[in-house]
Amino acid sequence: ALHLAQAEDGKGLDDFQKVYNAIAEKLRDEDEFDGYIGYGPNLVRLSWHVSGTFDKNDNSGGSFGGTYRFKKEADDPANKGLQNAARFLEPIAKKFPWISHGDLYTLAGVTALQEMQGPKIPWRPGRVDADEKDAPENGRLPDASKDGNYVRHYFGRFGFSDQEIVALLGAHCLGKTHLENSGYEGPWGAATNTFTNEFFVNLLNENWKLEKNDAGNEQYNSNKGYMMLPTDYGLIQDGKFKKYVEKYAKDQDAFFEDFKSAYVKLLENGIDFSKLGKAYVFKTLDEQDS
Numbered sequence: 160a161l162h163l164a165q166a167e168d169g170k171g172l173d174d175f176q177k178v179y180n181a182i183a184e185k186l187r188d189e190d191e192f193d194g195y196i197g198y199g200p201n202l203v204r205l206s207w208h209v210s211g212t213f214d215k216n217d218n219s220g221g222s223f224g225g226t227y228r229f230k231k232e233a234d235d236p237a238n239k240g241l242q243n244a245a246r247f248l249e250p251i252a253k254k255f256p257w258i259s260h261g262d263l264y265t266l267a268g269v270t271a272l273q274e275m276q277g278p279k280i281p282w283r284p285g286r287v288d289a290d291e292k293d294a295p296e297n298g299r300l301p302d303a304s305k306d307g308n309y310v311r312h313y314f315g316r317f318g319f320s321d322q323e324i325v326a327l328l329g330a331h332c333l334g335k336t337h338l339e340n341s342g343y344e345g346p347w348g349a350a351t352n353t354f355t356n357e358f359f360v361n362l363l364n365e366n367w368k369l370e371k372n373d374a375g376n377e378q379y380n381s382n383k384g385y386m387m388l389p390t391d392y393g394l395i396q397d398g399k400f401k402k403y404v405e406k407y408a409k410d411q412d413a414f415f416e417d418f419k420s421a422y423v424k425l426l427e428n429g430i431d432f433s434k435l436g437k438a439y440v441f442k443t444l445d446e447q448d449s
């Protein structure tokens with residue numbers, strides 16, 4: 160059965176906005192991380208990895224139990240590099256001991272996206288810490304060396320449509336690949352900490368060359384120093400995915416709207432929030448300064 164959301168007792172919008180602000184202020188302070196990309200992209204990746212272990216067939220994995228806090232999950236080779244995001248969040252967890260790990264990991268992704276000028280992401284609390292025995296086994300996160308058919312099959316486990324898959328992968332406008340983490344390198348040129356539709360624009364406009372990188376893995380490189388993973392490139396090799404890539408390259412608002420919906424679905428997969436009130440929409444730091 161689905162996990163029933165149980166919000167942290169007595170906590171409301173103002174309490175969670177305080178957590179949001181603490182994360183957002185730390186993001187601004189620690190801007191030098193990863194060649195001045197900052198922690199934003201890494202936090203977004205953590206929020207996806209803690210949710211991407213979900214399997215709708217037995218409702219195992221997913222963001223509910225906050226089991227990333229156990230070595231069994233954190234040490235999954237697919238999570239290499241996310242120790243930075245986890246370390247970033249330790250003082251936040253200490254300052255707000257009442258928030259569950261699942262709520263913290265997902266709220267941190269929402270905060271990072273909004274502070275990087277992404278869409279407003281409605282967010283609901285209620286994830287409850289589970290035990291290490293509930294942590295999913297390694298191997299549930301995707302393999303970047305594969306093609307579009309693999310990507311469609313992989314996300315089938317979450318019940319995502321082609322449109323949702325393409326929208327979600329638009330998050331690869333953020334940050335970069337690091338050879339020591341995933342065996343893929345670059346792009347320094349296009350690595351960004353601003354949420355836009357440029358992943359789709361780059362996919363369609365650059366002339367991509369398949370090359371072996373220094374780890375011996377094949378990736379697509381462009382003469383402007385951009386890169387795409389084979390799974391990224393699969394979105395333009397597959398006709399059904401490609402039409403959404405073209406839609407989002409032309410219409411950033413449509414991308415923002417569809418990304419928001421798919422990302423909420425990713426973060427909430429496997430959880431029954433029906434007993435809770437409506438979702439919270441947090442103000443950005445800029446919106447609170449004025």
Ligand code: HEM
Pocket residue numbers: 200201203204207239240301302303304310327328330331333334335336337338340341342343388390422
């Ligand atoms: C087919 C599915 C996917 C594959 C194979 C994939 C693979 C990867 C790989 C290999 C990296 C580089 C990690 C590193 O070397 O540090 C990466 C980074 C990243 N991924 Fe994905 N990813 C997928 C889906 C997603 C989704 C659904 C999201 C979010 C909604 C996402 C967000 C990110 C972000 C923000 C980064 C940059 C992290 C950083 O700069 O530290 N990815 N991804």
Ligand SMILES: Nc1c(Br)cnc2ccccc12
Pocket residue numbers: 331332333334335336346349350351358361385386387388391
């Ligand atoms: N910035 C990226 C581009 Br541009 C293309 N692909 C990626 C895959 C993972 C992380 C970042 C990127």
